[in-house]
Amino acid sequence: QSVLTQPPSVSGAPGQRVTISCTGSSSNIGAGYDVHWYQQLPGTAPKLLIYVNSIRPSGVPDRFSGSKSGTSASLAITGLQAEDEADYYCQSYDSSLSGHVFGTGTKVTVL
């Protein structure tokens, strides 16, 4: 039932930069609702990584950055590290559903 589309997987070598896209529509991201990103390490609960499109909570390395434009958003990881191997989800609010929506999820693999 995900209405936000992400690539299933992205990969990169240590030190490289990877980006994850999150594509929505005019009823969620395009309607002006903020996008938030979560990191889910294996066997753990999701952790807030980026909120309100581009703000990092305290303790999140500045290697992680977010942006939003039109009906899409992106998460970038620069200087990729082995510990970044995880699943990443975007999240927003949808006016048509009157509720929260998550992205399909992206698995990041460090080669």
Place this chain on the structure above:
Amino acid sequence: QVQLQESGPGLVKPSETLSLTCTVSGGSISSYFWSWIRQPPGKGLEWIGYIYTSGSTNYNPSLRSRVTISVDTSKNQFSLRLSSVTAADTAMYYCARHENSAAGDFDYWGQGTLVTVSS
């Protein structure tokens, strides 16, 4: 530091009602929105619904007919009831706090509890 802890049966029979409670510690439950979110094994996240501490609720349309979320501010707890469960409701169930609005991000999450629907 706010902490959330889910509790409830790990096994529910088909057609019965799933009941979970989320206990909030390290802070007050008041004046925040609180959500339930689930994740089937190997799959993505699905928002189930939220409640404000006044008792107002909002549910995922796909689950609305079967979901009830309630709050007990005196116990710093909120609860989920999902009726007429099937195998498709087998999932890790998380409770989470909205940081500052109904439509905002989830800044604190419980560790999750796995609920299996099976006879």
